[in-house]
Amino acid sequence: MIYTVECSFADPNSEAEWNDFYSLEKLPALISVTGFHTSQRFRAITDGCPVYLAVHTIDGLDVLTGDEYRQNGGGNFARWQQHITDWHRNLYSDIGLAPAVNADELLVLCASGPEPLIQMGLEPLAMQAVALEKFPERRWLATLPRRNAQRVARLEGLYFYSPMTEQLTNTRTISTGTSK
Numbered sequence: 001m002i003y004t005v006e007c008s009f010a011d012p013n014s015e016a017e018w019n020d021f022y023s024l025e026k027l028p029a030l031i032s033v034t035g036f037h038t039s040q041r042f043r044a045i046t047d048g049c050p051v052y053l054a055v056h057t058i059d060g061l062d063v064l065t066g067d068e069y070r071q072n073g074g075g076n077f078a079r080w081q082q083h084i085t086d087w088h089r090n091l092y093s094d095i096g097l098a099p100a101v102n103a104d105e106l107l108v109l110c111a112s113g114p115e116p117l118i119q120m121g122l123e124p125l126a127m128q129a130v131a132l133e134k135f136p137e138r139r140w141l142a143t144l145p146r147r148n149a150q151r152v153a154r155l156e157g158l159y160f161y162s163p164m165t166e167q168l169t170n171t172r173t174i175s176t177g178t179s180k
Helices: 015-031 061-065 067-072 115-119 171-176
Strands: 002-009 036-044 052-058 084-092 105-110 125-132 138-145 158-163
Touching (some): 015 067, 052 105, 061 067, 105 115
Antiparallel strands (some): 036 158, 105 138
């Protein structure tokens, strides 16, 4: 399943430190949790959406309610909580592993349907919200070569994200196909 966490951050004075914490400490802690398979973090380059997006591949909702998640990855934002705004979490139906988005690519999200992505020559992955906020109920995601972004960046309803990190993988679960 695909687990997304979106938010903005309201304190420019501590934002760099928060980003270092999230990218260098939190993501590695999350990927160590049994049931997490991939994790990657993004920054929006378009308006109209939260600034930050984390996309994880996990086994299911029970991963997020377990003790290991709470102890190793969940939460841990107390120091920055007052500055986190526009925070949203969703769990989407299984689409396999989330695509790894390279430095020369962008992640594109659309909630209005797959057509704009198909018209761009992309192969959208359909996601159906199944837990947590469940909004938007449906989303499509695709990767776009960065060199093509200029010609499509103004299309309404599309949100473009630049990777802040490489995709982390839990080699225990990727190599064996299981989280056990």
